[in-house]
Amino acid sequence: MTAAEVLKPPASPAGVAGPGPAGLRLVWLHLRSRRAPAGIGALAVCGALLHLALHWHWAFNSGAYAQQVPMIIEAGAATVIAVTAYSPFGETERSAGRWLPCLRLLTVAGMCGLAIALLQLGAVGESLNAGVLVLARNVIGITGIGLLCSLVTGALLAWTLPMGYMLFCQYALLQAWTAPWVWPVRPPADRGAWIWACAVFAAGLLLFAIRGPRTRLSDDS
């Protein structure tokens, strides 16, 4: 055996894919590491819960009270998305390469879209008082809060601040507040509410994509 033979790079192992499939494979593995499939299942549970709530009239039929239960479920979907931000790899992943921000962004955006779709599916055939626009606005806005929360508490506890915000909005709903930063209680066409919700989502998504959720030493082990 010569040095040249020793130094010759080994032949590629069979089954290694080219750039295209490798990208999809990377996305799929990333989603699995975030337990996104289980998260989609959790979102489906939220959709089913919304369907039951509307079908069996758990919510009031009209007025401010009608939005109470749907708001809770929409916030629940947003917390599920926030919790999928958790990475089991910690620093190992951060040092691995440059695709991580894109993967994070794709994951959150995809989960948001799926959440809106699944919740709307749950509302099909029933009367969702505030409509799909408010549903979508609540999901993306409260997800933004969850992502911002994950920067402080870590992803596994990122459900706490969205939950607190939603409870606060329950009070604002009954008191008929008009401030745009309580967007879950505003009408569908309220421009200020949309601006706030989108701004919070954008800020949360940007910071989360770049920095990722807070990790501690224990999360690496």
Place this chain on the structure above:
Amino acid sequence: MLTGIHRSFGKNKAVDGVSLELGSGVFGLLGPNGAGKTSLLRMLATVLPPSSGEIRLLERDPRGPAARREIRRRLGYLPQNLGYYPSFTVVEFIEYFALLKEMPSARVPKAVAVAVERVDLGAKAKAKLRTLSGGMLRRVGIAQAIVNDPDLLLLDEPTAGLDPEQRVQFRALLRSLGETATVVVSTHLVEDVGAACSEVALMSAGKIVFRGTPDELTARGAGHGVGDAPLERGYSAVLSAARS
């Protein structure tokens, strides 16, 4: 004492007909990855039941809850992957396990202090676990395993992450513990086995392929080319023979 122990995970035979009798002293368990060392250790720790065979630990059958409870009072276990609660301090973590091991309440503080000092973490006693390095965490794991002065001490990769000086101290600690207890150490590091163990077993594919003293293992490596140290050569020689 283990007699004809088998353990399978589906079709995978992790432990395949192992019989062992251990007394006081430090017993090393060597073997390549996937040899079944951790599975064997987990069975000794009463965490995993064998698929078949008989185990007697400290003259008791661990299948009975009362006997198992008594064994666990006198057992210390350090798993390969140490889980911990990051907000606990070193002392709190060890104290927590001392209490779980049903140590008398009055003895706990002193036992915790002794355990902390024995692993040389006195200066970090009040530090939260999340602030510790990997090697220090490993020492915390060792401390919780020895806090109750166990009669049976099971350590899985105990020196992972320890620096050479700490490994020397740890081997000395093992030797002292082995004077009164049965200590089983599973490791990849043959030099740890050579320095601390009075007896060693080598596992391969779920079976024990060698049992003897470190010197006897070294002797088996005479004339074998693979390995940088005599014990490594003996290790490689035994494995090669077992595989062929």
Place this chain on the structure above:
Amino acid sequence: MSVTSMPPSRLASARLAPSRLALPSAARALWLEFKRNAVPYVLPLLAAVFYFNTVRTADGFPPVWTLRASAITDHMLFEFSAFAGGLAAWAGSREGRRKTTDMVATTPRAAWARLSITLAGTLSWLLLAFLAGVAVLYVQTALQATWGGPPLWPVFVGAAGVTVVTVIGFACGVLFPGRFTAPLVAIVALVLFQTGLRQALGVAASSGTYALLSPASSPPVVDAGVYYHAAPDLSIVQVMFMGGTALALFGALGLATALRELTPSRGLASLRAGLARTDGWLLRAVAVILVACGVAASWTAFALAGTAKPDAVGGWQIPALHSAASDQPVPATPACTSSSGFQVCVHPAFSFYLNDVAAVLDPVAAEIAGLPGAPLSAKEVASISGGQDVPSGISGNPPVFEFTAERVGMYFGQFLGIPDPVGWREGFQQGLLDAFLARPSQQAGSVPLGPAQQAVEDALLTAAGANVSATIGKMLENGQPIAGPPAVRSAAQRFGALSASARHAWLAGHLAALRAGTITLAQIP
């Protein structure tokens, strides 16, 4: 001397000196858990939500103990449910998340005992926070209330609610130690709470029993627990139900962990073999007893709730639990004032607004003093009696204007979130005049006033200092409702422009016809 032969230094003992308080093992472990639990980190957020959702809502209630205490079950429990369920699930999943399962499994303490310590630590924090919130609410009320004392049953119900949600969340965390368990438990707890509220607000004899078992309810009538005792029947049943559920779940958790220890492998055969073992029987027996007791308590509560029926004072009574003593009126000496000769009396629980009531009624009473049917005094009465709402009205000989406390909520902003003392005052004055101008056979306000009656009422209100709006009251002309037509306003202005004595004299001669509805607008001077 080597490390092994060197004894641990005295420094070790000094650095890690044992605490002076020698606690039993379980207490020490509980203290550790208490110190390092995750709940305190969320308390600031919970406090903020508590302030906005509970405190500010309660501020809008009059300072009546029963009313303010209703915020505990209607609002506090709502926000605590979310965090209790989620944080308990977080605590229960800790061993799975932190990968300490093997290490703790090798310790002799039963898994149930170990989990109990974690559950106890988490529950202790949550109950402490809950009781702190109750203390804030009650201290605030104590500084404002003028009668009565803090009711304890809402506190028991609230504590039972927090406990059952915590146990449910904890059990979910133990059984499903995944990342989605905590938020999903929080959301489901909230939805169940809201569902209970929805059912409770529509509760009737035909509603499901679940409605009554739900601790959330609509705010009670303003004078609940004031004139008559608030029967604790429903609260007892709710505490039994929630407490029983928590106990049963706790026992089931113990049974599950005990059986897991006895059955080394999965499968029915292993389970049967485990159940047949005689060792470890004590733990299983205790778990089974707890499950049985819990199920019995919950089922009994469920059955009792099914026998509930409305009582005479706007609450619910359960025959098996009801005490006849709670049906008796609560003795109280009315608080009265008669600075202008027109005596106004209110229940001492409402004495905080006695002077305001007197200031509101005095000018109106002065306008109609001496006229047939004009009240000589005003007295506050219970809003519900004999199961029926009591309307305001003038009755008795000598005539007394009887009113209820239902308007006091508006004074504090209970309904709109904004105090509306002007609206309250004008509505109150209108209530007196409605009763005065109504036909004797009519209840005040049951039939809208005619145009002439409305014009006279508007004029008298203006004379009493009210800012009459054209939309106050409904009017009927030819059976159709009309809102403040110019003719009514014009007649009111004419009548109001008269001197007080002229108005008084005209009313003295035309009151009967006015009440009968035979006076037209043109006939008003």
